[in-house]
Structures are given as structure tokens and as C-alpha cells.
Amino acid sequence: MSDKNVQNYWNRNLQYLGMLLTIWFIVSYGFGIILVEPLNTIKIGGFKLGFWFAQQGSIYVFVLLIFVYVYLMNKLDKEYDVDEK
Template structure:
């Protein structure tokens, strides 16, 4: 049985789905680009630095900050949908 779209259970289920997706993106960028694919990405240079190094030092932080704004935007939409907005 799936909960109706306006129940608190549906709200939290969607919230957890957003969190999981955004954390997986952050993990893929920070671990994947900064560690796993570093050697491949180092063939490209960004601002004079190898791209793998840039992701490990700067890129993962930038992506994390962008994901925070995406999460706020998604949660504002979800709050309005479920009637929790101010």
C-alpha cells in the first residue's frame, strides 16, 4: 500500500529519497572524481592544475555547496506540496 501524497509518511519518504540521491551525487564527485578516476582526470587541466587534483581539493566542496542549495529548493517545493510551508 502506497501512502497518499499528503501524509507525513509520504513527506518523509520523499525527503529521504532526496537525501539519498544528493548524497550519492556528492559521494560520486568526491570519491569518484577525486580518488577513483583521478589518474584519468589528471590528463585534463583546469586553471593550470590537473582536473583530478582540482576535484579532490576544490570541486567536491563546490559540488557540496551547490547540492545544499538544490536540497533547499527541493524541500521548499516538497513543503508547499504537503502544506508545511510558512
């Protein structure tokens, strides 16, 4: 693979990282800590929303984020022909 391709592959990877880590930050530190008070005024079922993000919601999102990353990277590896045979 040419150097330019390697660089492109790496940049795409960094883009995915940036996007996924932003979500990671927003659900935990954003919704769960910084914005917890305003979000607590919204109630869904028996949960105050901010409390829910802090104690359960963020964890569900974490699991999802990793599997989304797995999916994106497997696709990217194939596209750039760097997947493991």
C-alpha cells in the same frame, strides 16, 4: 495531515537525500580519490581534472548541493502543506 501523506512526504525527502548524497559521494570520493589518476590525464586550463576536483571542485559542488536541497525541500514542504508559518 493523514499518515499516508506523512509517509509520502518522508519518502520524497529520502529520494532527494539519496540523489544528492550520491552526487556528494561521486565528486569527492569518486572523482577526488578513486578516479583521480584517470581524470588527471584530462587537463582544463592549468588544472588536472582529478586534482581540481580533490582540492576545489568538490567544495563548490558541496555548496551547490545544500542550496539545491534547500530549494527542493521548501517546495516539498509547501506541496504537502507542512511548511512553517
